[in-house]
Amino acid sequence: MKITQRALAGTVESSDCMVMLLPAEELSIEIDSIVKQQYGHVIEKLVRDMLKKFDVTAGLVKIQDQGALDCVIEARVETALRRAGKEAKA
Amino acid sequence: MRRSMLFLPGNTPNIIMNADVLGADSVILDLEDAVAPNQKDAARILVRNALKTMDFAGCEVIVRINPLSSGEWEADLEEIIPWGPDVIMPTKIGSSQDVQTISACISRIEEKHHMEVGHTKLMPLIETARGVENSFHIAEADPRVCAIFIGCEDLTADLCCERTKEGHEVFYARSRVVCAARAAGIDVYDTPFTDINDDEGLRKDSEFAKGLGFSGKACINPRQVDTVNAVFSPSEEAITYAKRVFQVIEEGKRMGRGAVALDGKMIDKPIVDRARRVLEMAELIQKKVTVHE
Numbered sequence: 001m002k003i004t005q006r007a008l009a010g011t012v013e014s015s016d017c018m019v020m021l022l023p024a025e026e027l028s029i030e031i032d033s034i035v036k037q038q039y040g041h042v043i044e045k046l047v048r049d050m051l052k053k054f055d056v057t058a059g060l061v062k063i064q065d066q067g068a069l070d071c072v073i074e075a076r077v078e079t080a081l082r083r084a085g086k087e088a089k090a
Numbered sequence: 091m092r093r094s095m096l097f098l099p100g101n102t103p104n105i106i107m108n109a110d111v112l113g114a115d116s117v118i119l120d121l122e123d124a125v126a127p128n129q130k131d132a133a134r135i136l137v138r139n140a141l142k143t144m145d146f147a148g149c150e151v152i153v154r155i156n157p158l159s160s161g162e163w164e165a166d167l168e169e170i171i172p173w174g175p176d177v178i179m180p181t182k183i184g185s186s187q188d189v190q191t192i193s194a195c196i197s198r199i200e201e202k203h204h205m206e207v208g209h210t211k212l213m214p215l216i217e218t219a220r221g222v223e224n225s226f227h228i229a230e231a232d233p234r235v236c237a238i239f240i241g242c243e244d245l246t247a248d249l250c251c252e253r254t255k256e257g258h259e260v261f262y263a264r265s266r267v268v269c270a271a272r273a274a275g276i277d278v279y280d281t282p283f284t285d286i287n288d289d290e291g292l293r294k295d296s297e298f299a300k301g302l303g304f305s306g307k308a309c310i311n312p313r314q315v316d317t318v319n320a321v322f323s324p325s326e327e328a329i330t331y332a333k334r335v336f337q338v339i340e341e342g343k344r345m346g347r348g349a350v351a352l353d354g355k356m357i358d359k360p361i362v363d364r365a366r367r368v369l370e371m372a373e374l375i376q377k378k379v380t381v382h383e
Contacts, residue, residue, distance in 0.1 A: 009132055015104035071139035072103040079132040 003059025007084035010068075010076035017068040019080040024060040027051070033065035046070055050077040054086045091374040092116045092237075093306045093322035094315045095152065095279060099124035100133035106140050110147035112312040113319065115378075118152045121166050122181050130162050134169045141173035148378065150176045152213060157182040164195060171199040171210055177236065182244070183214035184221045186231035193232040208233060213279070217241035218248045222263045229274035237277035239308065240267045243284065253284075255291055257298075268303040277305040286311040296321035323375055324368040332365035332372075 003021045010018040017033075029047050031040055047061055065073065078088075096114035098105050100121045109117045119140065125133040137153060153175045156162035159182070167178070180192045189212065200207045212234040216225055222245065229238050242260045246253040253259070264280065271278035280299035283292045296307050296318050307318045324332070335357055342350035350357050 013102070013104060015107060016102075068103060069107060069143075071143040072107070072136065075136040075139040076132070079135050082131065082135075 001055050001057060001086070003056060003061075003084055003086075005084050007080045009079035009083060010064075012064060012066060014066050015068055015072065017063055017065040017073050017076050019076045020062040020064075021080050021084050022060040022062070025058055027056070027058050027061075029061045029063065031063045031065065033063070034067055035065070042070075043073060046073050047077055050074055050081070053088050054078075054081045055089050056081065056086060091371060091378075092150065092277065092279065094309050094318040095239075095306060096309045096312060096315055097124065097154075097282070100137045100153075101125050101129050103136065106136070107144070109140075109144070109151075110149045113315040114149065114309065114312075115306070115319070116150035116152055116177075117146070118154050118179060118308070119175075120154045121162075122154050122156050130156065130165075134166055138169045138173055141170065141175060152177040152179050154179040154181060154215070158188055158191065163192070167192075167195055167199055171196055172203045172205070174205070175210065177211045177213050179213045179215055179239065181215045181241075182217055182221070183228055184218050185224050186227040189214055189228055189231035189235060193234050196234070210234065211236040213237045213239050215239050215241050216267055217244035219245070221245075222266055225267045225270035226273055229270050229276055235274075235276060237279060237305070238267055238271050239279040240264060240281050241308075242281035245281075255283075255285065255288075255295070257295065264299070264302055264304075272303060278303070280304040280307040282308040282310045283314065284310065286313060289313075289317055292317050293321060324371055328368050329372045332368040335361060335365040336369075 003023050007021040010016050012018050029044055031043050033040060033043060043063060043065060047063060092115045094114045095116040095118055096112055097118045097120050098109055100119050106119060119137045121130065121133050121137060141151065153170050155166040155178060183189060193212065196210050197207050200209060212232065213236060214228050216222060216228065216238055221228065225238060229235060240263060243253060245263060246259055249259065251259045268278050283295045285291055292314055299307055300321055306322050309315050309318055334352060338350050338352045338357060
């Protein structure tokens with residue numbers, strides 16, 4: 001399924017992350033993080049797993065991370081996906 | 091043991107993730123007033139994930155949900171209950187029916203997720219004149235109710251009076267809910283003191299609440315926790331006296347005496363009960379200190 005509407009979740013406060021979803025023909029993930037060098041690949045895997053859970057195959061996902069824990073990143077991605085009208089696969 | 095219950099805004103990761111090091115006996119993850127109306131969805135997902143992944147290091151976790159009138163409370167429960175919060179705090183509870191409506195919804199969710207039905211406890215927040223007048227019925231409304239909690243900010247608005255530091259305007263309401271809770275055999279918690287820069291005022295207000303019979307007090311800032319914990323902890327003198335009570339009872343038993351006295355005062359059942367509570371609480375505090383060391 002494609003992202004067909006813009007959605008935003010989270011903040012740029014410390015320990016939080018802001019997630020922006022935008023319509024696009026292909027799936028791509030952009031990560032801007034204060035810990036990208038060490039944890040960029042971990043963040044990308046978390047995001048890809050969430051997108052898979054919600055059956056998202058196309059769209060642009062922008063992550064602005066301020067050192068959020070995994071459970072926070074997952075929460076913000078899920079909130080953005082739900083705001084974009086997506087539901088997790090049963 | 092809940093000497094202090096610290097409110098933490100439900101949509102603020104950097105505060106929630108440090109919940110276990112703030113010193114409070116309980117934390118209240120707030121989905122209600124501390125969350126903007128357009129962020130309710132984000133907060134409940136964040137709080138759910140925190141419950142899923144954090145162990146809170148022995149700190150009790152209470153989740154404050156949105157009121158029955160909000161259209162949000164069922165979604166709050168659907169998201170939160172499966173992850174086993176210790177207590178749910180429903181807001182603006184005005185009657186026993188309000189409690190029963192929420193309890194029935196929790197039972198449905200517990201059943202759906204194969205949880206023990208009745209596992210999740212409730213601490214209704216009483217913050218309306220109607221709630222105060224119905225407080226005994228609220229306290230006895232459902233076996234899930236483990237305590238009641240008075241919130242005096244909304245209450246004074248409902249009473250059409252000004253909220254003051256002295257609190258004369260809520261004296262009746264505070265006394266009424268203490269009496270209601272004790273009659274129902276449950277705990278009762280006091281409203282927060284809202285001036286976070288007035289530590290002396292906080293101490294006096296906490297001592298007054300303890301004197302009325304409250305079990306503990308809510309805090310709205312981590313800076314308030316130490317003062318509230320100190321006031322609601324038994325003093326060294328009280329612990330020493332409680333130990334002496336049990337020593338005297340033991341001595342009396344050995345000597346075959348039916349009645350015993352300490353410092354010229356007869357030791358009767360209320361004194362023994364109070365001494366037992368003091369020692370139980372001292373033991374719990376000691377355990378908590380040991381865990382955090």
